[in-house]
Amino acid sequence: MEQQEQFDAVLAADERIEPRDWMPEKYRATLIRQIAQHAHSEIIGMQPEGAWLTKAPSLRRKAILLAKVQDEAGHGMYLYSAAETLGVDRSDLLDRLHTGAQKYSTIFNYPTLEWADVGVIGWLVDGAAIVNQVPLCRCSYGPYARAMIRICKEESFHQRQGFEMLLALRDGTDGQRAMLQDAVNRWWWPSLMMFGPPDGASANSSASMAWKIKRHSNDDLRQRFVDMTVPQADVLGVRLPDNDLRWNAERNSHDFGEIDWEEFARVVKGDGPCNTERIERRTAAHTEGEWVREAATAYARKQAAKVGAA
Ligand SMILES: [Fe+2]
Ligand SMILES: [Fe+2]
Numbered sequence: 001m002e003q004q005e006q007f008d009a010v011l012a013a014d015e016r017i018e019p020r021d022w023m024p025e026k027y028r029a030t031l032i033r034q035i036a037q038h039a040h041s042e043i044i045g046m047q048p049e050g051a052w053l054t055k056a057p058s059l060r061r062k063a064i065l066l067a068k069v070q071d072e073a074g075h076g077m078y079l080y081s082a083a084e085t086l087g088v089d090r091s092d093l094l095d096r097l098h099t100g101a102q103k104y105s106t107i108f109n110y111p112t113l114e115w116a117d118v119g120v121i122g123w124l125v126d127g128a129a130i131v132n133q134v135p136l137c138r139c140s141y142g143p144y145a146r147a148m149i150r151i152c153k154e155e156s157f158h159q160r161q162g163f164e165m166l167l168a169l170r171d172g173t174d175g176q177r178a179m180l181q182d183a184v185n186r187w188w189w190p191s192l193m194m195f196g197p198p199d200g201a202s203a204n205s206s207a208s209m210a211w212k213i214k215r216h217s218n219d220d221l222r223q224r225f226v227d228m229t230v231p232q233a234d235v236l237g238v239r240l241p242d243n244d245l246r247w248n249a250e251r252n253s254h255d256f257g258e259i260d261w262e263e264f265a266r267v268v269k270g271d272g273p274c275n276t277e278r279i280e281r282r283t284a285a286h287t288e289g290e291w292v293r294e295a296a297t298a299y300a301r302k303q304a305a306k307v308g309a310a
Pocket of ligand 1: 155
């Protein structure tokens, strides 16, 4: 019981739990699931935008997009490392991703049909990710919290590059403005789903709040995102596709329409537009990369032997 008291005291003082500290098994399991799912989302998230690397309209846009997609790979790496401090193996986590035992964010199962989608992903998807992730910089588990600080800095570059690209489309031709509006129509609702099920239906939320892994409820974060995004949509001259969206002076917030939770459940279960494609691509990349992992392991062993000999 002494250990539990120590753990509770660290949380109460808003300090961090570190890898060697005692922690309840459920806390450990919750973190492994959440960090793994987060890591999987980062690397699967490379695919929808990666598809546009060879089709970017200018060298400048290509260089920016390449940097962003590489950042997402890096986020995956920090997060797999953070998960490993909890005693799991990265290759096991990847197996769980490939077999569908662990999930990634539903947002990455939607297709990128037009170039404007790349900008809208930066604006809305990275924007939603920031709202979700900034509070995680104060998460009670040290390695996760520290990984999030760097990740959030990079996500804000992602959000800005998206918005800046959309400003160029806004100032472009009628066709470009139509392409922008079409992308917003398709990405708006899936972006709102990124905050997860409504508070009443969220299975893991209350324990995560008590453990200070999560700091705000799904619905609070979603509301914050809507309130932040509406004025940005005005600047871009786009309409957010929701007839119920309006300012509520009493609540000092925007009201908005009902999310299609059936669609969300379908995509979570694997039946979104691109689920199969995403996992096939990921598994193929993993298989094709096997020789790289073997070579890196052999090199590390050789270096260690050299140090041992000297
Ligand atoms: Fe990321
Ligand atoms: Fe990002």
